[in-house]
Amino acid sequence: MKIRLGIIGLGTVGSGVLDLLEQHKAFFRDSLGFEFELMGICSRSQARLDRFAAKAPFTTRNPLELTARPDVDVILELAGGEDAPRAWVESAFANGKHVITANKALLAKHGKELFPLAEKSGTFLLFEAAVGGGIPIIRTLQEAFIANDINGLACIINGTCNYILTEMTSKQLPFKTALKQAQELGYAEADPAFDIEGTDSAHKVALLASLCYGKYVDFANMTVEGITTISDVDIAMAEEMGFAIKLLGIVSQDRSGNIQANVYPALLDKKHQLATVDGVLNAIYLKTSAVGAILLTGAGAGKLPTASSVVSDLVSLARQLATGNPKAQPMGFFSSRNQAELVPIDELETEFYLRLTAVDKPGVLAKVTTVLGEEGISIRALVQKPEHDPEHVPVIFLTHATKNSNVRKALKRIDAMDIIQAPTQVLRFYR
Amino acid sequence: MKIRLGIIGLGTVGSGVLDLLEQHKAFFRDSLGFEFELMGICSRSQARLDRFAAKAPFTTRNPLELTARPDVDVILELAGGEDAPRAWVESAFANGKHVITANKALLAKHGKELFPLAEKSGTFLLFEAAVGGGIPIIRTLQEAFIANDINGLACIINGTCNYILTEMTSKQLPFKTALKQAQELGYAEADPAFDIEGTDSAHKVALLASLCYGKYVDFANMTVEGITTISDVDIAMAEEMGFAIKLLGIVSQDRSGNIQANVYPALLDKKHQLATVDGVLNAIYLKTSAVGAILLTGAGAGKLPTASSVVSDLVSLARQLATGNPKAQPMGFFSSRNQAELVPIDELETEFYLRLTAVDKPGVLAKVTTVLGEEGISIRALVQKPEHDPEHVPVIFLTHATKNSNVRKALKRIDAMDIIQAPTQVLRFYR
Numbered sequence: 001m002k003i004r005l006g007i008i009g010l011g012t013v014g015s016g017v018l019d020l021l022e023q024h025k026a027f028f029r030d031s032l033g034f035e036f037e038l039m040g041i042c043s044r045s046q047a048r049l050d051r052f053a054a055k056a057p058f059t060t061r062n063p064l065e066l067t068a069r070p071d072v073d074v075i076l077e078l079a080g081g082e083d084a085p086r087a088w089v090e091s092a093f094a095n096g097k098h099v100i101t102a103n104k105a106l107l108a109k110h111g112k113e114l115f116p117l118a119e120k121s122g123t124f125l126l127f128e129a130a131v132g133g134g135i136p137i138i139r140t141l142q143e144a145f146i147a148n149d150i151n152g153l154a155c156i157i158n159g160t161c162n163y164i165l166t167e168m169t170s171k172q173l174p175f176k177t178a179l180k181q182a183q184e185l186g187y188a189e190a191d192p193a194f195d196i197e198g199t200d201s202a203h204k205v206a207l208l209a210s211l212c213y214g215k216y217v218d219f220a221n222m223t224v225e226g227i228t229t230i231s232d233v234d235i236a237m238a239e240e241m242g243f244a245i246k247l248l249g250i251v252s253q254d255r256s257g258n259i260q261a262n263v264y265p266a267l268l269d270k271k272h273q274l275a276t277v278d279g280v281l282n283a284i285y286l287k288t289s290a291v292g293a294i295l296l297t298g299a300g301a302g303k304l305p306t307a308s309s310v311v312s313d314l315v316s317l318a319r320q321l322a323t324g325n326p327k328a329q330p331m332g333f334f335s336s337r338n339q340a341e342l343v344p345i346d347e348l349e350t351e352f353y354l355r356l357t358a359v360d361k362p363g364v365l366a367k368v369t370t371v372l373g374e375e376g377i378s379i380r381a382l383v384q385k386p387e388h389d390p391e392h393v394p395v396i397f398l399t400h401a402t403k404n405s406n407v408r409k410a411l412k413r414i415d416a417m418d419i420i421q422a423p424t425q426v427l428r429f430y431r
Numbered sequence: 432m433k434i435r436l437g438i439i440g441l442g443t444v445g446s447g448v449l450d451l452l453e454q455h456k457a458f459f460r461d462s463l464g465f466e467f468e469l470m471g472i473c474s475r476s477q478a479r480l481d482r483f484a485a486k487a488p489f490t491t492r493n494p495l496e497l498t499a500r501p502d503v504d505v506i507l508e509l510a511g512g513e514d515a516p517r518a519w520v521e522s523a524f525a526n527g528k529h530v531i532t533a534n535k536a537l538l539a540k541h542g543k544e545l546f547p548l549a550e551k552s553g554t555f556l557l558f559e560a561a562v563g564g565g566i567p568i569i570r571t572l573q574e575a576f577i578a579n580d581i582n583g584l585a586c587i588i589n590g591t592c593n594y595i596l597t598e599m600t601s602k603q604l605p606f607k608t609a610l611k612q613a614q615e616l617g618y619a620e621a622d623p624a625f626d627i628e629g630t631d632s633a634h635k636v637a638l639l640a641s642l643c644y645g646k647y648v649d650f651a652n653m654t655v656e657g658i659t660t661i662s663d664v665d666i667a668m669a670e671e672m673g674f675a676i677k678l679l680g681i682v683s684q685d686r687s688g689n690i691q692a693n694v695y696p697a698l699l700d701k702k703h704q705l706a707t708v709d710g711v712l713n714a715i716y717l718k719t720s721a722v723g724a725i726l727l728t729g730a731g732a733g734k735l736p737t738a739s740s741v742v743s744d745l746v747s748l749a750r751q752l753a754t755g756n757p758k759a760q761p762m763g764f765f766s767s768r769n770q771a772e773l774v775p776i777d778e779l780e781t782e783f784y785l786r787l788t789a790v791d792k793p794g795v796l797a798k799v800t801t802v803l804g805e806e807g808i809s810i811r812a813l814v815q816k817p818e819h820d821p822e823h824v825p826v827i828f829l830t831h832a833t834k835n836s837n838v839r840k841a842l843k844r845i846d847a848m849d850i851i852q853a854p855t856q857v858l859r860f861y862r
Contacts, residue, residue: 022580024577033761115817125711128575131472132721134721135722136570136575136576136723139574143569144739144743145739146463146742147451147452147455147743166463203514214462265732273707273728289735290451290735290739291564291730291739292565292733293729293730294730295727296727298724299722299725300724304721304722305722307578308575308721309575312574315577315578319758322758323755323756324618325754325755326754327753327754330463333462398659412656413494
């Protein structure tokens with residue numbers, strides 16, 4: 001069976017997809033019966049179009065010219081962006097074409113219109129590559145665990161952040177040095193904000209949360225904290241106490257059906273399976289009703305891992321097209337009419353790590369502990385480590401599980417005291 | 432869409448499947464559009480039939496009565512055994528029914544006839560539950576990594592063995608005590624041979640190797656070693672040197688296309704991701720051409736994890752049936768006409784751990800090292816640890832990578848010496 005492709009975007013992922021289609025061409029044709037024929041390519045860059053021009057009969061710098069072509073069955077949207085690609089996908093659907101995308105920002109922002117539209121148009125919108133790079137988490141949630149309720153999900157879903165935190169931990173680097181190193185190695189962008197502030201993680205976590213609970217989760221309603229405030233002191237303190245600091249996406253559902261979906265750096269026990277996931281690796285840890293706990297770890301980004309997931313979607317689609325009556329996974333639930341109530345982080349109970357920067361005077365602890373007590377926060381441990389910063393002795397409080405609003409209120413009072421020299425560092429535990 | 436089921440086997444997995452179908456009935460019907468209707472059940476045990484009789488209009492103790500019924504679309508073969516179920520599956524195919532099985536022994540032994548027969552009959556033979564319990568390794572290999580060559584696979588695929596080795600390690604138990612404990616907890620059978628001698632692992636590894644390389648791998652040609660000879664001394668020595676001992680299935684392909692597929696206990700660096708997979712957990716570690724290294728960890732057995740995979744197969748099948756023109760994954764390669772050449776273990780190069788039990792006399796080491804040298808085996812380290820056994824001081828040699836045949840020949844000579852009091856313990860490293 002012949003399946004005719006149009007590719008929008010000839011950057012890292014696009015060229016990776018072309019490589020894989022070439023490498024496995026004979027296998028796809030002879031063993032699976034699928035011939036993927038490249039009918040058109042589109043790139044903003046004329047240089048890239050020229051470079052790949054020999055591979056396709058049609059080239060254009062205008063995506064809408066490609067999505068309108070009658071000789072294309074499937075559009076691979078591999079260009080990135082948020083608002084522009086929405087129009088391309090809508091055009092593809094209007095022209096009866098299926099779409100495969102690696103674009104989490106697009107889906108997190110416009111999936112609520114695009115998924116229902118795909119369902120209405122009878123077209124596929126596949127996105128395995130949008131979350132976790134080469135890790136097959138989308139099909140695992142959609143297919144493998146179809147007979148499971150998801151009791152919780154925690155994930156390390158941004159390789160840039162995980163690389164930076166790993167380097168800070170293993171080499172005792174300050175954040176800025178680790179970030180610079182990541183940029184030099186190509187693991188972080190020149191403008192790294194999108195990664196290190198947690199936005200990229202939030203896009204992916206919103207998609208995962210939506211799939212876990214069959215509702216549309218808007219990332220704009222999530223609490224999203226990045227890793228920019230993590231200091232080498234925090235990493236060292238956590239290490240000494242037996243914890244790793246990881247940027248986690250954390251998803252669960254409470255008994256009344258409300259969803260918790262947030263992204264923040266968290267201390268987790270070094271014995272937890274996620275704590276050993278280092279470097280640019282991603283990992284998704286799922287607690288399920290039938291299978292129990294399961295962990296998937298692998299490359300969460302990069303040319304070929306991402307391209308591998310795009311091509312896996314293409315083959316799955318081909319297998320459905322071969323039936324002559326293709327049936328997509330039902331994704332119509334991902335719609336603004338079916339939006340999840342998110343539990344505000346203020347209402348969540350977590351254990352806390354609080355690092356105070358206080359003047360070295362008698363009575364400081366008494367003042368701070370008084371406020372914590374008045375706000376109903378129970379202290380599990382108190383550590384002072386002058387060796388980490390002899391001038392501003394860090395004072396660390398570990399709390400028992402307490403409502404986030406309690407801590408917010410307490411810190412508002414504590415940080416206003418004149419004995420406190422800098423805003424208190426607040427980290428949560430993941431258990 | 433209504434899909435009519437017949438279940439053979441009402442033991443742990445069968446009753447788990449009934450539980451999950453019940454639990455998710457509304458979701459399958461309302462969200463996916465599938466109604467699974469139980470038309471018949473079959474069990475050797477009249478007591479079990481009686482227990483579940485209210486759930487199905489037809490009950491029988493004869494599987495062939497169920498496979499012949501015209502009102503059944505899909506047979507779930509969840510009874511176990513090897514030769515008897517082959518006849519049931521053949522009968523199901525002859526009657527145009529699809530089959531879902533959790534039975535690795537059946538597939539390892541008779542898959543070479545059953546997979547081609549399914550292809551010829553235009554029926555499905557699905558088996559996600561046969562390997563790794565709730566871990567979605569079959570669909571990961573068949574679908575997610577379809578655009579990858581598999582460069583290697585290592586797995587912990589028998590929970591009984593992993594539990595025993597974990598207990599031996601964490602509590603310094605002798606093998607027999609850990610085995611007894613596993614039996615008391617229901618993690619090991621009363622007759623544990625099938626698990627602890629590696630046979631169960633070999634069945635699963637043969638299936639995985641076949642899927643990795645698109646050829647039929649006969650488990651009878653694999654080298655299969657269990658964990659019965661592992662002593663607490665070996666575990667303690669490995670620990671001290673920074674290694675864990677795990678029963679691994681190890682699969683790879685050499686440049687000439689020949690496949691290596693074996694099961695043996697191996698020392699692996701404690702920092703390897705597989706080394707931290709403890710207790711009854713299973714894990715599959717894949718080295719792939721596009722995605723790189725990936726690890727899947729989870730419950731490899733048990734009622735609901737296994738049932739979860741059976742039901743996931745059922746939903747995948749339903750999705751294909753809903754097209755009216757279902758297309759199975761091509762499994763015709765799994766045939767005796769397409770049998771893989773396995774590289775004999777003698778020809779593999781591995782590093783070795785050799786534990787000699789020698790009399791405590793001068794000159795022993797000279798004699799042993801002479802033989803090792805003559806057989807071309809280069810020694811990486813030598814350790815004597817009298818504290819582990821003051822009477823028979825264990826002498827441990829670690830070797831550089833060397834052909835397995837060299838070690839076999841050397842040990843034949845060494846173990847024949849009168850200074851050697853017991854057969855030398857031979858373990859390999861996994862790197």
